[in-house]
Amino acid sequence: MTYFGNMQNEIYLSGVGGARPELPMTAAGLEELASTTLSPEAFAYIAGSASSERTAAANLAAFERHAIVPRMLRGTAAPDARDLSVEVLGTRLAAPVLTAPVGVLELVHENAELAVGEAADELGIGSVLSTASSTPIEQVGAVSGENWWYQLYWPSDDEVAQSLVRRAEAAGAKAIVLTADTPGMGWRPRDLELGHLPFLQGKGIANYLTDPVFRSRLPGAPEDSAEAMQMAVLTWVSMFGNHTLRPADVTRLREWTDLPIAVKGIVHPDDARAVVDAGAAGVVVSNHGGRQVDGAIAALDALAPVAAAVGDHADVLLDSGIRCGADVLTALALGADAVLYGRPWVYGLGLAGKAGAKHALRILLADFDLTLGLAGFAGVAEIDTSALRAVSG
Numbered sequence: 001m002t003y004f005g006n007m008q009n010e011i012y013l014s015g016v017g018g019a020r021p022e023l024p025m026t027a028a029g030l031e032e033l034a035s036t037t038l039s040p041e042a043f044a045y046i047a048g049s050a051s052s053e054r055t056a057a058a059n060l061a062a063f064e065r066h067a068i069v070p071r072m073l074r075g076t077a078a079p080d081a082r083d084l085s086v087e088v089l090g091t092r093l094a095a096p097v098l099t100a101p102v103g104v105l106e107l108v109h110e111n112a113e114l115a116v117g118e119a120a121d122e123l124g125i126g127s128v129l130s131t132a133s134s135t136p137i138e139q140v141g142a143v144s145g146e147n148w149w150y151q152l153y154w155p156s157d158d159e160v161a162q163s164l165v166r167r168a169e170a171a172g173a174k175a176i177v178l179t180a181d182t183p184g185m186g187w188r189p190r191d192l193e194l195g196h197l198p199f200l201q202g203k204g205i206a207n208y209l210t211d212p213v214f215r216s217r218l219p220g221a222p223e224d225s226a227e228a229m230q231m232a233v234l235t236w237v238s239m240f241g242n243h244t245l246r247p248a249d250v251t252r253l254r255e256w257t258d259l260p261i262a263v264k265g266i267v268h269p270d271d272a273r274a275v276v277d278a279g280a281a282g283v284v285v286s287n288h289g290g291r292q293v294d295g296a297i298a299a300l301d302a303l304a305p306v307a308a309a310v311g312d313h314a315d316v317l318l319d320s321g322i323r324c325g326a327d328v329l330t331a332l333a334l335g336a337d338a339v340l341y342g343r344p345w346v347y348g349l350g351l352a353g354k355a356g357a358k359h360a361l362r363i364l365l366a367d368f369d370l371t372l373g374l375a376g377f378a379g380v381a382e383i384d385t386s387a388l389r390a391v392s393g
């Protein structure tokens with residue numbers, strides 16, 4: 001069993017009288033430091049959400065309306081025997097956490113996806129690689145171990161979509177996560193004020209530039225000239241969004257791959273039922289960190305109804321607002337099998353590369369491990385709604 005909580009001992013017991021860690025120990029601390037360290041464009045892109053950002057705020061506030069009611073004297077497992085492991089979409093993880101797919105990571109670090117894939121693998125958790133990665137699928141797959149999934153933005157050109165899926169499967173991905181909530185980009189004032197859209201500079205499109213089918217759509221090789229690269233970017237713009245997708249396309253996607261499929265961005269129980277009926281093995285309850293529909297329901301508030309709708313027919317994951325160990329416990333108690341962790345590790349990556357991303361993951365895992373044990377649980381399998389009491393936020 002991996003004893004994530006041991007990070008606490010490492011800090012207090014290192015040297016004489018402990019050693020101060022080089023990075024903040026909370027997600028909020030990482031964000032604050034990143035706000036003064038990253039370029040204004042990079043920070044705005046990562047921290048920003050849609051319009052008034054009220055859904056982004058609601059994502060965090062929703063967790064405060066559920067209090068954990070710790071149980072005492074339960075004779076639970078010794079700390080190093082706590083079992084945090086889970087199996088989701090057939091993937092075994094040391095803890096119920098995967099890194100969320102985040103595009104254009106070259107804004108904060110070179111070789112970013114390689115660093116995150118390695119860090120997650122070293123911790124025994126999973127990672128989800130974005131279609132909008134800055135490093136091609138094959139290179140990331142080669143260093144990310146066994147427990148990584150591929151997030152698909154389904155281009156409006158089906159043959160390009162199919163090619164991306166085949167490449168991911170060949171590179172070793174263990175599942176496909178189809179993102180449904182981004183047929184186009186949301187209204188993002190922070191980026192608009194800076195006039196900053198990274199893709200127009202050719203960032204975050206590495207998987208397209210290396211795709212043989214995408215390249216067959218171009219008049220010339222993008223490497224050949226600035227004009228040819230401009231054409232590639234415009235071709236990307238013309239095919240990125242796809243407003244035509246329906247649940248039946250999940251069934252089509254199943255014909256292209258043997259991998260299990262999860263649909264990300266689901267908040268309505270009827271949509272969850274529809275994609276599971278169409279063959280999805282999982283749903284990711286998410287509002288994209290509040291970056292798409294401002295005013296949308298907080299992801300956590302959408303969780304229990306979706307979990308009830310899919311029952312035992314599919315696995316349920318949640319993202320949008322996970323910031324600490326209690327958040328992971330709360331999501332599991334309300335029906336999630338695992339969570340995706342988003343912005344905080346991106347800040348860690350920007351602050352200190354792979355070590356920073358790994359630090360951000362470790363503080364979440366250590367906090368979750370200790371919280372779980374102190375609340376009276378010997379493992380994640382024991383967590384259910386009886387762990388929580390609704391309180392006014």
Ligand SMILES: Cc1cc2nc3c(=O)[nH]c(=O)nc-3n(C[C@H](O)[C@H](O)[C@H](O)COP(=O)(O)O)c2cc1C
Pocket residue numbers: 045046047100101102103104130131132151179264286287288289290319320321322341342343344
């Ligand atoms: C900078 C940034 C880029 C993102 N890129 C993607 C992406 O390429 N594909 C995707 O499915 N979701 C993407 N997301 C959404 C995340 O996967 C996840 O849903 C979101 O970050 C969760 O919210 P939180 O980070 O506030 O917890 C992105 C989020 C951020 C902040």
Ligand SMILES: O=C(O)C(=O)c1ccccc1
Pocket residue numbers: 102103104132182204288291
């Ligand atoms: O910025 C995002 O939220 C996002 O999901 C995205 C969309 C297209 C390319 C890269 C990232």
